[in-house]
Amino acid sequence: MNHLSSVKHVIVILSGKGGVGKSTMAVQIALGLHAAGKKIGILDVDLCGPSIPKMFSLEGRDIHQCNEGWLPVYVDKDQRIGVMSIGFLLSGADEAVVWRGPKKNAMIKQFLSDVYWQDVDYLVIDTPPGTSDEHITVMESLKGYNPDGAILVTTPQAVAVGDVRRELTFCRKTGIPVVGLVENMSGYVCPHCSECTNIFSKGGGQALAEQTDIPFLGSVPIDSKLTYSLDTGTNILEAHPDSPAVQAINHVVHKLIALDKDLP
Numbered sequence: 478m479n480h481l482s483s484v485k486h487v488i489v490i491l492s493g494k495g496g497v498g499k500s501t502m503a504v505q506i507a508l509g510l511h512a513a514g515k516k517i518g519i520l521d522v523d524l525c526g527p528s529i530p531k532m533f534s535l536e537g538r539d540i541h542q543c544n545e546g547w548l549p550v551y552v553d554k555d556q557r558i559g560v561m562s563i564g565f566l567l568s569g570a571d572e573a574v575v576w577r578g579p580k581k582n583a584m585i586k587q588f589l590s591d592v593y594w595q596d597v598d599y600l601v602i603d604t605p606p607g608t609s610d611e612h613i614t615v616m617e618s619l620k621g622y623n624p625d626g627a628i629l630v631t632t633p634q635a636v637a638v639g640d641v642r643r644e645l646t647f648c649r650k651t652g653i654p655v656v657g658l659v660e661n662m663s664g665y666v667c668p669h670c671s672e673c674t675n676i677f678s679k680g681g682g683q684a685l686a687e688q689t690d691i692p693f694l695g696s697v698p699i700d701s702k703l704t705y706s707l708d709t710g711t712n713i714l715e716a717h718p719d720s721p722a723v724q725a726i727n728h729v730v731h732k733l734i735a736l737d738k739d740l741p
């Protein structure tokens with residue numbers, strides 16, 4: 478049995494470039510949805526750079542099997558946030574996955590069919606940067622399970638925004654709806670006075686969303702509290718609920734939940 482059938486919503490996180498904060502957004506959106514009372518699964522199919530276990534401080538944890546399939550590794554004792562990542566199958570943080578395409582694609586298919594999610598409300602899938610074979614495998618494996626669609630992550634600079642256009646074309650060609658666009662690293666929040674300075678250009682994500690007629694979900698600034706929380710696997714939403722990054726993430730999550738009724 479494919480356990481995706483027990484998942485209510487599937488959201489794929491995509492970015493045109495590496496390092497724009499795709500995994501960061503996957504984790505924060507998951508935490509925000511969890512705070513809103515939803516049961517969450519996070520699937521990390523970034524086989525060459527699995528960063529989700531580190532961001533939840535779950536490195537070194539083992540995957541266990543039950544009769545139904547692979548059990549996710551749970552972040553919380555209530556088992557409301559489950560994680561599956563290739564990172565759990567590697568023997569150490571420095572080990573690299575040196576696999577050719579077919580082996581990677583077989584692993585992604587297995588991840589998508591064999592993890593026993595147990596009635597999660599939202600499955601958030603973190604993908605590698607760009608549009609590769611792995612993305613096509615994800616999209617093909619999701620066919621028939623009615624995924625909500627993709628959230629595109631960009632930084633505000635024109636170069637990064639240009640790459641998002643290619644992601645949009647990819648979504649259209651593979652038939653996956655676009656849930657919306659998030660602009661990450663939109664300005665830098667000073668840790669002393671909380672002043673936000675636009676160190677990159679401003680508003681590129683929002684302008685692109687308007688031009689291409691996709692929902693703009695919001696802008697998340699660079700916030701050192703967020704970097705710290707990701708490095709230490711702590712929950713910034715609980716630790717710093719008033720920080721600018723958390724307010725921005727909450728805004729994205731509320732928009733996402735509001736879109737729920739409109740999702741195909």
Ligand SMILES: Nc1ncnc2c1ncn2[C@@H]1O[C@H](COP(=O)(O)OP(=O)(O)OP(=O)(O)O)[C@@H](O)[C@H]1O
Pocket residue numbers: 492494495496497498499500501502523526528604605606661662697698699700701703704707708722
């Ligand atoms: N808004 C932010 N504020 C502070 N730090 C951030 C923010 N967004 C991302 N970061 C930091 O930037 C780094 C890169 O982020 P992340 O790993 O999420 O990028 P990515 O797009 O998933 O990268 P990859 O190309 O490896 O998949 C991380 O160390 C993260 O802590």
Ligand code: SF4
Pocket residue numbers: 667668669670671672
């Ligand atoms: S934003 Fe304000 S507190 Fe921060 S470095 Fe600049 S002047 Fe100093």
